[in-house]
Amino acid sequence: MSAKKAFNTKAKLISNQHISGNNWHALLRVPAIAAKAVPGQFIQVRFSEGIEPLLRRPFSIHGARGADISIMYEVVGTGTRIFSEKKAGETLEVVGPLGNGFDISLSRCKGVEVSILVAGGMGVAPLVFLAQKLSTISSKLETVVLVGGRTREQVLCLNEFRKTGCAVKVSTDDGSSGTRGRVTNLLENALRKIDDPECTMVYACGPKSMLKGVDTVVKKFGIPAQLSLESHMACGIGACLGCVVDTTEGYKRVCKEGPVFNAQELTWGERTE
Amino acid sequence: MTVNLAVSIGKLKLKNPVMVGSGTFGYAEEFGDFVDLKNLGAIVTKTITIKPRSGNPSPRTCETPAGMLNSIGLENPGIDKFISEKLTELLKIGPPIIVSISSIGDPKEFITLAARLDKIKAVAAIELNLSCPNIKEHSRLISQNPKFTHAVVKMTRKVTKKTLIAKLSPNVTDIVEIAKAAEDGGADAVSLINTLGGMSIDVKSRTPKIAMITGGLSGPAIRPVAVCMVWETYRKIKIPIIGMGGIMDTQNALEFFMAGATAVSIGTGNFINPGLTMEIIRGLESYLSKNKLSGINQLTGSVKT
Ligand SMILES: Cc1cc2nc3c(=O)[nH]c(=O)nc-3n(C[C@H](O)[C@H](O)[C@H](O)COP(=O)(O)OP(=O)(O)OC[C@H]3O[C@@H](n4cnc5c(N)ncnc54)[C@H](O)[C@@H]3O)c2cc1C
Numbered sequence: 393m394s395a396k397k398a399f400n401t402k403a404k405l406i407s408n409q410h411i412s413g414n415n416w417h418a419l420l421r422v423p424a425i426a427a428k429a430v431p432g433q434f435i436q437v438r439f440s441e442g443i444e445p446l447l448r449r450p451f452s453i454h455g456a457r458g459a460d461i462s463i464m465y466e467v468v469g470t471g472t473r474i475f476s477e478k479k480a481g482e483t484l485e486v487v488g489p490l491g492n493g494f495d496i497s498l499s500r501c502k503g504v505e506v507s508i509l510v511a512g513g514m515g516v517a518p519l520v521f522l523a524q525k526l527s528t529i530s531s532k533l534e535t536v537v538l539v540g541g542r543t544r545e546q547v548l549c550l551n552e553f554r555k556t557g558c559a560v561k562v563s564t565d566d567g568s569s570g571t572r573g574r575v576t577n578l579l580e581n582a583l584r585k586i587d588d589p590e591c592t593m594v595y596a597c598g599p600k601s602m603l604k605g606v607d608t609v610v611k612k613f614g615i616p617a618q619l620s621l622e623s624h625m626a627c628g629i630g631a632c633l634g635c636v637v638d639t640t641e642g643y644k645r646v647c648k649e650g651p652v653f654n655a656q657e658l659t660w661g662e663r664t665e
Numbered sequence: 666m667t668v669n670l671a672v673s674i675g676k677l678k679l680k681n682p683v684m685v686g687s688g689t690f691g692y693a694e695e696f697g698d699f700v701d702l703k704n705l706g707a708i709v710t711k712t713i714t715i716k717p718r719s720g721n722p723s724p725r726t727c728e729t730p731a732g733m734l735n736s737i738g739l740e741n742p743g744i745d746k747f748i749s750e751k752l753t754e755l756l757k758i759g760p761p762i763i764v765s766i767s768s769i770g771d772p773k774e775f776i777t778l779a780a781r782l783d784k785i786k787a788v789a790a791i792e793l794n795l796s797c798p799n800i801k802e803h804s805r806l807i808s809q810n811p812k813f814t815h816a817v818v819k820m821t822r823k824v825t826k827k828t829l830i831a832k833l834s835p836n837v838t839d840i841v842e843i844a845k846a847a848e849d850g851g852a853d854a855v856s857l858i859n860t861l862g863g864m865s866i867d868v869k870s871r872t873p874k875i876a877m878i879t880g881g882l883s884g885p886a887i888r889p890v891a892v893c894m895v896w897e898t899y900r901k902i903k904i905p906i907i908g909m910g911g912i913m914d915t916q917n918a919l920e921f922f923m924a925g926a927t928a929v930s931i932g933t934g935n936f937i938n939p940g941l942t943m944e945i946i947r948g949l950e951s952y953l954s955k956n957k958l959s960g961i962n963q964l965t966g967s968v969k970t
Pocket residue numbers: 434445449450451452453464465466467468469470471472473514517518621622623624625651728
C-alpha cells in the first residue's frame with residue numbers, strides 16, 4: 393500500500409471536448425499521475441479556488457499516455473458543469489492516482505485467459521483503460537466487452553474498445569442500438585459459453601443496479617468478478633471515513649480499499665447505501 | 666527577522682500552532698504523500714471509544730453551500746487496537762499526539778479511556794470529545810449541559826495529569842457557560858468548535874441526503890459562528906482556546922488567532938487541499954515577519970474593537 397504514491401498537483405487542460413448528450417472528454421497534462429496510474433484508479437479534481445463547489449469530485453482515469461491522462465465525464469451537477477466550461481490551457485488542481493485498480497493477475501489459470509468487461513453508461517471510463525492494458529499482456533488472449541446504456545446516446549467508447557482488438561457487444565434498454573435489454577443479459581449469454589471459471593474474470597463498472605445484476609449473474613456461474621463502485625466522497629484519500637461500503641469484513645473505504653472490490657466481499661446489505 | 670510560532674497548551678509545547686481536527690486527518694498516514702507530517706504542530710486522532718465501532722450507514726457525507734454534512738458515527742477500532750496498531754505508527758512521526766476520546770453510553774468510559782492513555786508516556790494530551798453529534802445512543806451531548814461538562818472533565822482530571830482538552834459543541838445557548846464549566850472542571854484548554862447540527866433534503870426523491878437524516882455541518886459555512894464563539898469565550902476564560910471551523914487558508918487562520926485562539930485546527934480544509942496545513946504554517950510565518958511581529962502569541966485576541 394505504501395509503495396503507491398499519490399500527488400497533489402496542478403494539471404493543464406489540453407483539451408475538453410463534448411462527445412454526445414451530457415458526455416465530455418478531457419485530456420489533462422499531469423506527468424506525475426500519468427506515469428503511475430493503473431486502470432481502476434481515480435483522481436480527485438478541484439474545480440474552483442473558491443467554495444462552490446467546495447469538495448473535490450472523483451473521476452476514473454480513462455487513459456494514460458506519456459504525460460497525459462484522459463477523463464470522461466457526464467455533466468450531472470455543479471461540479472461537472474463547471475468542468476465542461478473549462479477551456480484548454482486552464483489549470484485544474486488534481487490529487488491522484490487514488491485507490492486500488494483492477495487486479496489483472498489470474499494466478500490460478502494455466503490456459504487461455506478470458507476477460508469480460510461489463511460497462512454501463514459512464515462505466516466505460518475506467519474499462520477502456522483496462523482493455524488497453526489487457527491488450528498489452530500476451531497471456532490475456534481473449535477480451536470481450538459488453539457495453540450497455542439506456543439509449544444509443546449512452547453507449548460510449550465502442551471505437552476505443554474495438555481499437556484494443558477486443559470483441560464488443562452492445563445492449564440498450566430501448567433497443568436503439570445493439571440488443572434490446574440489459575447488459576447483464578449479454579453477460580449471462582457470454583458466461584454460458586465459459587468452460588474454465590479459473591481462467592475467467594469479469595470486470596464491471598456502471599450504476600449500482602447494474603453492478604448488483606452483474607453480481608447475481610457471476611455468482612450463478614461461479615465466476616469471479618471485480619466491481620468498481622462509486623460512493624459520495626469527501627477526502628478521497630481514506631481520511632474521513634465518509635465513503636464506506638458494507639463488506640463481509642465490515643465497512644471498507646471505497647476510496648482506499650476500493651474503488652474496485654471483489655464481488656464476493658460485497659454484501660449489498662441494508663447497511664449499504 | 667526570525668518569528669516564533671511556538672505556543673503552549675497546558676503542559677504541551679507546540680513548535681507551531683497548526684494542528685488537525687479530530688476525524689479529518691485519519692491516523693495521519695493517509696496524508697503522508699501530501700504533508701511533511703513531522704512539521705505539524707500536533708496531530709489529533711480520530712475519536713477513540715472503548716469498544717470498536719463500525720459507524721453509520723452510507724451515505725455519510727454530502728456537500729452543502731460552502732460546507733458539508735457528515736455522520737460518520739465515530740467509526741474507530743476501539744482503544745485496544747488503536748494502541749496496538751495505530752498509536753505506535755503515530756508516535757514515530759514526531760509531533761505531539763493528542764488522542765481524542767469519547768464515551769458512548771456511560772460517561773465513566775472517559776475515565777477508563779483516560780486512565781489507559783495516562784499510562785502511555787508518549788501520548789502528549791487527551792482531547793475529550795464532549796460534542797459528537799453522530800451517535801444514535803446520544804440524544805443530548807455532554808457539552809450541551811454545563812453540569813455534565815464540569816463533571817466529566819473533573820472525573821477525567823482525577824485519573825490523568827496529562828494536558829486535557831475539552832472539545833465543545835456549538836449547538837448550545839451559551840458557549841461561554843460551557844467553556845467555563847470545562848475550565849472549572851480542570852481542563853487545560855478548550856477546542857472550539859465541533860460541527861453544527863445540519864440537515865439536507867434531496868427534494869426530487871424527498872429523502873435526506875445522508876442516511877442518518879441529520880449530521881454535523883463543517884467547512885467555511887460555519888467559520889463566522891466559530892470565530893464568534895472563540896471571541897466570546899476568549900474574554901471569559903483563562904485557559905487557551907484551540908480554534909477551528911472552516912479554515913481554508915492563512916487569512917482564515919489569522920481570524921481565529923485575532924479572535925482569541927492560541928492554536929488552530931484544520932478540518933474539512935484537509936479534504937479540499939491535503940497540503941493545507943503546511944501552507945498555513947508557512948503563511949503564518951510570513952504574515953508575522955511582514956508585520957514585524959516576533960511571535961504568534963502577540964496575535965491572540967488582538968482584534969481591534
Ligand atoms: C471512484 C469514482 C469514480 C468516478 N468516475 C467517474 C467518471 O469517470 N466519470 C463521471 O462522469 N463520473 C464519475 N464519478 C461520479 C462523479 O464523481 C460524480 O458524478 C460527480 O462528483 C458529480 O459532481 P457534480 O458537482 O457535477 O454533481 P453534484 O451537484 O454534486 O451532484 C449531482 C448528482 O450526482 C450525484 N453524485 C454526486 N457525487 C456522486 C458520486 N461520487 N457518485 C455518484 N453520484 C454522485 C448527486 O447525488 C446528485 O444526484 C465517479 C465517482 C467515483 C466515486
